[in-house]
Amino acid sequence: MYQRSLDNSPLGKSSLVLIIAEKNIVARRIAHILSSGSYSTKKVHGIPVYFFTLNGENYACIGLKGHIIDYDFPRRYRKWILTDLEEVIWSPLVVVAKEARYIEALKALAPRVKRIIVATDYDREGELIGLEAVHIVKKASGRLLEVKRMKFSAVTREEILNAFRNLTDVNQGLADAADARRAIDLIWGATLTRFFTLASRARDVYSIGRVQTPTLALIVHREREIEAFVPQKYWVVVALLEGGLKATHVREKFNTLKDAQKVKSRSKGPYAEVIDVNKSLTKRKPPHPMDTTTLLALSASIGFSVDKAMKIAEDLYRFGYISYPRTDNTVYPESLDLIDILRKVCKGPYEKFLELILSQKRITPTRGPKRSKDHPPIHPVNYLPPGKLSRDHESLYDLITRYFLATLSPPSTWERVVV
Incomplete structure (x- = not known):
């Protein structure tokens, strides 16, 4: 070239x-x-x-x-x-x-x-x-x-x-459809902005928009709920045991200090006695395939804002590492070769998951509530080697990849122990 x-x-x-x-x-x-x-x-x-x-x-x-x-x-x-x-x-x-x-x-x-x-x-x-x-x-x-x-x-x-x-x-x-959306945004945004600004005779412009104004209303409503919240004091009784163990009283919360102190006064002594142990197994289903809403929600867990997450996701798409990141589809299409994607992606830190997924008698991907034909759910399409892109790109790619692998994995089993 x-x-x-x-x-x-x-x-x-x-x-x-x-x-x-x-x-x-x-x-x-x-x-x-x-x-x-x-x-x-x-x-x-x-x-x-x-x-x-x-x-x-x-x-x-x-x-x-x-x-x-x-x-x-x-x-x-x-x-x-x-x-x-x-x-x-x-x-x-x-x-x-x-x-x-x-x-x-x-x-x-x-x-x-x-x-x-x-x-x-x-x-x-x-x-x-x-x-x-x-x-x-x-x-x-x-x-x-x-x-x-x-x-x-x-x-x-x-x-x-x-x-x-x-x-x-x-x-x-x-x-x-996109052209109509653009025209409506301009016409109603400009008209309502002019109306409220001129009618109020304010010096500042009152910006009104099809999306921004309802969003602002949601924020205001939530802020008012926060301001109206009246905090209530409560007390908890916790026993600190050897080995860093903590035992919380079965009541969990006491509305008065007097009630909490009564329980504490009855709990004095050098030893704690285990009187019952209950164990139970719980299965947790894997998540449904990733849509844009899920991507943005999970991105917050790694410290990414919505704008930052979408910018990095679009970079990963254009560089050929993930599928198109703007989709509401939560069902993998039958034409998508999931096994081929697995073999391309499961390298480096993901290699250990390949055998686990392929060892299943039948690989049944999860399904979400919405199916569309425009684009498949968000998934990796190629392995991203360490150091190829920035750490932020690697972090979001890792999130998407591990989520994708989870949608093809068997349910996880949890042991719950109540002492």
Whole structure:
């Protein structure tokens, strides 16, 4: 692979199949996988584009930076006036450039493009991001172009090759759903923000949003509960025994100091007598496959905020170590080769779990309450060697991997001893 700049060079005349990815790192991996490492990097308006030849056709793969266009109101509504709010609601929105360099790069490539393959993340936002770029290329080329879709849930060689060999149509419905969400967020957010700010005649802006305002209401409600809480004192009686053992009185909590002291006064003496021991075995079922909500909840246990956890998870996905991290699916699809994933992942510290899982007469993965077809539950797809990425990446990968292994393991057995 080599690199050179095309900012001041002609792009040539040969026709191209344009592959559009959501991020640069994914575009580079797709180019590397499809070309077996034989691709060239050229910059178009400062944006890296990866060129290669496959089966006699020339390809260009470009990674975007999320949404490259956005919506805004016409200029006449920039001045806040209370009387025109209803007019603002029904005003047609205008499209504005959000990432101008990427738009110019797509326009520069457009004259050579004969076919487009959308390879953005397969969800609502990814579909819209891809089709935004498609519309720019189509308009700049002035021609009707065939558009196909690569659908993959992990940036691995197997998934990328399979997606490339089994191209589908783009899902306009997914894109329309994301587009409607974006328009509603702008219209109602801007309108209600203007209304409350102007009606209150406050100096500060009262920001209102479709998500932020209900979230703020939940926080306020919880804070009021905390402020209204009246703590109550209680006492416990604990016997400190040899060997660091502690024995708590069966009543656990005493509402008055007098009651606790009565129990303490009856418990004086140099010895403690064990009068009964009860043992019982309890089985605990493994967790259901991991969805995004579960990932974020467990990430808090290792000290990660929601934003940090999602950023690291997206990195692991783009580097080819885990599956797509935004999913509500909690059922592994039958097409997912779990044994193959096990053999790829169970190396280093995870090797000891391979024999345990494979020793079962029948491996039956757990199932959660929700099943969808967009993406499988979150799972590792390749082994992450120590030192390859940061410690934070390793920590989240370890959490995801151990959770995945648990979903394929037999129930754990606990012995409960009550003395």
